[in-house]
Each structure stands twice: as C-alpha cells, then as structure tokens.
Amino acid sequence: MLTDKRGFILMEVVGSVFVLSICSVAVLFAITTSTNQMTGSLQRLKAIEMAQGKLDEIVGMEYDSIAPVPKTKFPATNGDYQYAVDVRNDDEYSELLKNIHVTVYFTEPVSGLEKSVSVAGARAKR
Numbered sequence: 001m002l003t004d005k006r007g008f009i010l011m012e013v014v015g016s017v018f019v020l021s022i023c024s025v026a027v028l029f030a031i032t033t034s035t036n037q038m039t040g041s042l043q044r045l046k047a048i049e050m051a052q053g054k055l056d057e058i059v060g061m062e063y064d065s066i067a068p069v070p071k072t073k074f075p076a077t078n079g080d081y082q083y084a085v086d087v088r089n090d091d092e093y094s095e096l097l098k099n100i101h102v103t104v105y106f107t108e109p110v111s112g113l114e115k116s117v118s119v120a121g122a123r124a125k126r
Contacts, residue, residue: 036110044117047104049076051119054083055102063125066098069076071105081106096125 057064067084082105090097103118 038111040108043106043108044115047106047115047117048119050081051083051102051104052116054085054104055100055119055121058085058100058102059121059123062124063098063123066100066123079106090122098123 032118052061064121066087067085069083070085071082074081074083078080082104084103086103088101089095091101099120099122101118101120103116105116107114
C-alpha cells in the first residue's frame with residue numbers, strides 16, 4: 001500500500017516539474033522579447049533626440065552657411081549613429097526660406113538592419 005502511494009507522488013512531482021518548465025520557457029521568451037523591444041525603442045528615442053539637436057544646431061547657424069551634409073558619423077561618444085542633412089530652398093519662397101531635413105541612421109542590434117529617423121524644420125532669412 002505504501003509503495004503504490006510513493007509511485008503516485010513521484011508521478012505528480014514529475015508532472016508538476018514538466019508543467020513548471022513549460023511555463024518558465026514561456027515567461028523567459030516574453031521577457032526576452034520585451035527586452036529587445038525596449039532596447040529598440042530606447043535606440044529610436046536617442047536617435048530622435050540627436051536629430052532634433054542637430055536640427056536646432058543648424059537652424060542656429062547663419063542663413064548662408066546652411067548647406068547639405070552627406071552621411072557623417074556623430075562623435076565617438078554617441079556610438080554608431082550617423083546623420084545626414086538635406087537642405088532645399090522652399091518652393092514658394094526660395095530666396096527667403098530653407099527647408100531642412102535631418103536623418104539619423106542606426107543599426108538595430110537584434111536584427112542587424114539599418115534604421116533611420118528624420119526630423120524637419122525650416123530657417124528663414126533675417
């Protein structure tokens with residue numbers, strides 16, 4: 001009678017360990033996915049802040065010195081981010097207004113794909 005009960009308890013323990021391991025794998029997968037998404041979001045946020053800062057810097061320059069910039073690396077403190085500046089004269093007010101687009105490029109660590117964010121602004125001749 002005792003041996004039958006011990007075998008039944010052993011099967012319960014094995015079954016509960018199996019169920020617990022399946023639940024643990026699901027929870028770890030969810031945590032890993034959330035961490036990767038959070039890392040990507042933080043990277044995009046940093047890129048937007050860098051693009052806005054570069055746009056503010058360009059808008060503060062003299063009107064005649066504002067010019068396009070090809071894809072260029074940010075200083076070493078900002079990692080692997082690159083930026084490009086596109087400057088075009090406005091269609092309607094070509095002599096008085098420049099449209100400025102700043103694009104920041106970065107590589108997502110999970111996928112390895114290059115992503116980009118852009119901000120736009122304008123600078124009027126004073």
